[in-house]
Amino acid sequence: MPCFLSKKASKIKPYAAGAQPSQDGVIKLNTNENPYPPSPKAIEAYKNFRPESLRLYPRPDGGELKKAAAALYGLREDNVFCGNGSDEVLALSFYAFFDGGIMFPDVTYSFYPVWAELFGISYKTLPVNDDFTIPADKLTGRGIVLANPNAPTGIALDLCEIESILKRNKDHVVLIDEAYSFFGAQSAAPLIEKYPNLLVVCTLSKAYSLAGLRAGFALGQPRLIEGLENVKDSFNSYPLDAVAQAVGSAALSDTAYYEEIAKKITATRDKTIERLREMGFSVTDSKTNFIFAGKKGVDAADLKNFLEKNKIFVRHWDAPRISGYLRISVGTDEQMEILLSRIKEYISR
Template structure:
């Protein structure tokens, strides 16, 4: 089957997920696992929702969910984009906002390892912004010509957060760029 793969796919260095320990005594904070079990009310809501409609194909547009989220945040439903987890949603951002082989997008050199994989897959140039010795992301690194910016907050794997003031400064200096704030 590999003979049919594109050169792009053949040359991509695959994403390697972190270890998935078999011993479930650990709480994996990097995968947003909750250290507590679901509340009894959540379990009851799931049981109540598991009626005869569970066998039906879900609404591919997720209209009810989008409208519910929109109502909660006082938005229009068409301003809410849903998907099967943050990896899928982030993957959609590359072809949606970044030009193939265009100006480089900027992201930290020590961060979520999926970004270089996405960039290669979508033929997107990128430039790494070096973190300092304490893993802080210097805002000045984002003050350069770019095709977009991705900021992971708090950054992975360091857990260092970027202040609202710093984010506002980066936004102010990049008014014509798409800035993605990944706070998964």
């Protein structure tokens, strides 16, 4: 039987998403979803959506979501590009800006090398330090892609370090992936007016409790946004559906609600980190809604399997430098107590 795939498609090594367990009673701490519901304004917008309007195409530019993002960050609408989750925005950005090659840390979001390979972009990886911090002064000479805070480590660079990267790479786009910045890191968005090479990418999946909606956006100067619009319209003119535009814009307008949720999550995170360290785990200084932890003498893959048998799902990568660690999403206080008790049970065997 002939192979109908193109040579490019046959060589693809796709991104491996976290498991989506379907059984009842699971504590799901493996994909960094928010354990709390969307804001009341977002839920009300969903309930009030007129289904008869679905016969019409949505606004191709993101409509109300574009306006809401611009208002939230104190920017103009031509500073905002909307897409079907930040993953789509990131993929289109790779295609649009990085012909000359890119650099990103060797321990980071594992979708970056997938897009680079898919679009034929040459890339270099910068080794992180032994403590997983990023030697930011070495990010130079080509397009830069940086998750800040980084994933899966949760470590963030200060805004002054981001600005230094921008200054050193004036002839290249510097993309800052801020999927987790709401939980303790400084956003680079205030630097957009100053640096035409800065693109900030955001999502509604994490802090805004809308992972099931698929909405994200990029912030940058109009020339970058126009480039993204042109690439988007060459793939799909209508990536963001009307429901996502209505609900997403309502969520972005409810900052006070999400700030309170972020406080709850970071408080739970910090308590859990303290407890894990008391058990002898090495835990990074997370500025996200997840924890990156490992312990000498503990097989992280075996611990993951033990937790899964007890209906607790966390993330593990059999990859260089991080195979001894687990990434644990922050759930409710009650969920984290169950997790900690099971970990204590495991290491006490």
